[in-house]
């Protein structure tokens with residue numbers, strides 16, 4: 001059974017900086033504490049971009065200081081808030097391809113996990129240039145040849161969410177869809193951050209999901225909102241967990257900052273001593 005933790009939109013500020021009382025470093029510590037408590041048997045943890053709120057080296061240092069307590073092997077991707085050059089200069093062991101993009105692929109338990117760099121310095125929207133699409137096509141060809149299903153992770157959501165973020169999601173996203181379709185590879189799941197909202201659906205026939213991440217959650221956007229300002233909430237802070245075997249892939253959304261009140265166990269007596277399938 002593959003278990004993959006995906007964290008996104010960590011938005012670490014330089015040390016001691018807090019925005020409107022929201023301490024992203026403290027929240028990230030909670031995320032790592034929950035991995036220790038509940039997911040220390042995961043195969044991999046991927047940080048799907050927007051690691052540093054302002055792309056500063058001090059933020060990457062603080063991020064690493066906190067993530068050293070993560071018991072799971074982890075890989076870092078870039079988002080629009082990051083600075084790829086600063087990061088690559090700072091982390092000499094960063095995941096990077098031969099062209100200097102922060103991307104890579106690993107094969108674990110019958111899945112090919114492709115981490116695609118959709119960030120472009122100075123741009124808020126996602127970009128996939130011809131070089132990155134070619135790299136992706138090569139990765140997909142390997143998956144197709146080995147008949148391994150693909151889990152594709154990128155920072156920017158490719159799909160429309162019917163919210164203002166649509167104007168700065170992945171641009172020319174149809175090029176991604178064409179590359180995926182032409183490859184003939186089995187796409188088991190696409191997952192992204194960036195939009196700070198939990199969604200699930202399909203896009204060009206591929207299963208796709210987004211997670212709300214570490215910093216803040218945005219609510220749905222309705223056209224009659226006052227000043228058209230989309231509401232943002234301090235919670236939940238969330239990471240995703242993909243659990244998959246050869247026939248089944250599930251995405252859980254694990255909230256580690258959450259003000260929902262847990263209902264009394266007595267309300268659900270039939271759940272006492274519950275058991276579930278334990279196939280590994």
Ligand SMILES: [Fe+2]
Pocket residue numbers: 009011050079081194195196
């Ligand atoms: Fe973000």
Ligand SMILES: [Fe+2]
Pocket residue numbers: 050079080081155193194195
């Ligand atoms: Fe972003």
